[in-house]
Amino acid sequence: MNSLSRIRSAWSSQPGVWFSVVALVGLLWNIVGALQFVNSLTATEASMKGAMMTPEQVAVITALPAWVTLVFGVGVVTSLIGSVLMYLRHRGTMPTLVVSLLAFVLLSIAYAIYGVFAAIGTQQIVTMTVVVVAAAGLVWFQVSKKSAAFHKL
Secondary structure: OHHHHHHHHHHHHHHHHHHHHHHHHHHHHHHHHHHHOOOOOOOOHHHHOOOOHHHHHHHHHHOOHHHHHHHHHHHHHHHHHHHHHHHOOOHHHHHHHHHHHHHHHHHHHHHHHOHHHHHOOOHHHHHHHHHHHHHHHHHHHHHHHHHHHHOOO
């Protein structure tokens, strides 16, 4: 079987049930993340106060440098794209998910440096920990997948 035939065969083979479950859950998770990002872009001081944030929390969030928002966006967009690529069994999945993981780790560091964790507290620490663990889990899943279709690509 030549190289092109192996690629066609790999793409046409059906993924296992676990693969489909992980890919779809990852996609849904990242859609929620994208909505959170959009909400963060459209948030105003009034809407943050309406969401029961204290004036100190609002001050910390509104004082974040633009690069922190950019990193958040990169993490969300690459994670969403990576989930779609995973479902499509595309070879670009791994680098896309790695960029997402790195962005979320950098975002967590920025939140620690700029006082977001201190201002918002345990809720934000838990949220970012879950985000980083989920991103790492998607990368791990790509590394450890047992599907023969992926090994042929």
